[in-house]
Amino acid sequence: MTFNESIFDIDCEEVCKIIEQAIRDYVEKSKTKGIVLGLSGGIDSSVVAALAIRALGKDRVLGLILPSANLDPSYETDARKLAEQYEIEIKKISIADFVNIFVDKVDEDVANNKLAVGNAMARFRMILLYAYANHMNYLVIGTSNKTEILVGYLTKYGDGGIDFEPCGDLYKTQIRLLAKYLEIPEEIILKPPSAGFWDGQTDEGEIGITYEMLDKILYGFEIGFTKEQIIAELNIEGIVVNEVETMIARSEHKRKMPPIFSYK
Numbered sequence: 001m002t003f004n005e006s007i008f009d010i011d012c013e014e015v016c017k018i019i020e021q022a023i024r025d026y027v028e029k030s031k032t033k034g035i036v037l038g039l040s041g042g043i044d045s046s047v048v049a050a051l052a053i054r055a056l057g058k059d060r061v062l063g064l065i066l067p068s069a070n071l072d073p074s075y076e077t078d079a080r081k082l083a084e085q086y087e088i089e090i091k092k093i094s095i096a097d098f099v100n101i102f103v104d105k106v107d108e109d110v111a112n113n114k115l116a117v118g119n120a121m122a123r124f125r126m127i128l129l130y131a132y133a134n135h136m137n138y139l140v141i142g143t144s145n146k147t148e149i150l151v152g153y154l155t156k157y158g159d160g161g162i163d164f165e166p167c168g169d170l171y172k173t174q175i176r177l178l179a180k181y182l183e184i185p186e187e188i189i190l191k192p193p194s195a196g197f198w199d200g201q202t203d204e205g206e207i208g209i210t211y212e213m214l215d216k217i218l219y220g221f222e223i224g225f226t227k228e229q230i231i232a233e234l235n236i237e238g239i240v241v242n243e244v245e246t247m248i249a250r251s252e253h254k255r256k257m258p259p260i261f262s263y264k
Contacts, residue, residue, distance in 0.1 A: 036062040
C-alpha cells in the first residue's frame with residue numbers, strides 16, 4: 001500500500017447507509033426520541049446533521065447554533081442555510097455572556113490564557129446541548145472526525161462530551177467526500193474550519209498542518225509505516241511527523257475513560 005493510491009476513497013452511498021442504520025439503532029436502543037447537535041456551519045456538523053436527518057427524519061433532529069463573540073458571522077449564516085435546506089428546527093443561544101462571566105470571575109492569568117478560555121467555550125456548548133437533550137429526551141450526537149480524535153483536537157468534556165460519534169472512524173478527507181455526496185453547500189465544504197475561540201482562529205492554523213497532509217501521516221501510522229517510511233513517502237520534514245506522533249501520544253487520555261485506581 002502506498003500513498004500514491006486513492007487511500008481515502010470510500011463508497012459514499014454504502015458508508016452513509018451504514019452510519020444511518022447505526023444512528024437509528026443507537027437511538028432506538030437508548031429509548032430516546034431523537035438527537036441534538038451543535039450546528040456550527042462547518043463541514044463536520046453539516047455532514048452529521050444530514051446523516052441524522054436521513055436516519056431519523058427532520059422532526060427528530062434539533063440543531064443548536066452556539067456562536068461565540070469571535071465567530072465569523074458567515075458560520076451562523078451557513079448553519080441557518082443548512083437547517084433551511086433540511087427543514088430542521090434550530091435554536092440560537094450565544095455563549096458570549098457565559099464567556100464574559102467566566103472571564104470576569106476567574107484569575108486574570110486564566111482569563112488571558114487562550115487555551116483555557118477556548119476550552120471553556122467548548123464546555124459551555126456541551127452544557128447547553130445536554131440541557132436540551134435532557135429536556136427533550138434526546139441524545140447528544142458528536143461531530144468529530146477520526147483526524148481530530150487521533151491528534152486530540154477536541155475538548156475533553158466539551159465537544160468530546162457526547163453520547164455517540166457517528167463519523168469518528170472517518171478521516172477529514174473522507175468527511176469532505178461525504179459532504180459532496182450529501183450535497184452540502186459548497187461554501188461550507190470550502191471554508192476553513194474554525195471553532196471561533198479567538199479572532200482569526202482556524203483548526204489548521206492551530207494544529208499547524210493542513211488536514212490533507214495530517215490525514216496522510218495518520219494513515220501511514222495506521223497501516224504500520226515507520227516514521228522514516230512516512231517521511232520518504234510524503235517527502236516531508238521529519239519534524240512534522242514527530243510532532244504528529246507527539247500529538248497522538250499527548251492526547252491519548254482524551255480517547256479513554258478516566259482511570260479508576262484500585263485500593264486493593
